[in-house]
Amino acid sequence: MAMRQEEQSKANCSEVARLRQSISDEYLAAQRGLYGLAQTARHDFIQARLQGVERHYIELSKLIGEEQAIDTVIEINDTHAEAQRGQPQP
Template sequence: MHEHVSEVARLRQQIADELESMQRGFSHFAAGVARHDFIRARMEKIGDRQEELAHYIGQQDAVHIVCELYIDKIAGKQGQH
């Protein structure tokens, strides 16, 4: 059980890290292909981690966690700039 909880926490942190990286990319990159490629790569990694997370807690809960993290890391910071 402890291993399961640790793995969920690790995946959650990786998703949060990718979202924070993506958020920085929104404001630090010039517009264009480089920015698009950077953000797409982050989204792909988040999707991969979400699928791993779903293995432990189910698809619905994994989606819920990713949405909560997105709101916290991206949507919540849009108005702060």
């Protein structure tokens, strides 16, 4: 029984890591859409990226709870925002 719980815990950790990476990827894509070489992004593209963040947040909240999922999304957003502050703006 303890082994099964350990396996489940490892699976949850892997899923949380995958979702964190997916959220980060969505923010990065949205950032590139705003500040990338094209310097213009269609509203639909940015909206789709943020809807992706929302989908991943919902999955994440089922694994770790709403409050911790919100904190995770904010942390990832802040990391991307901080990285963007160091970049020249168009």
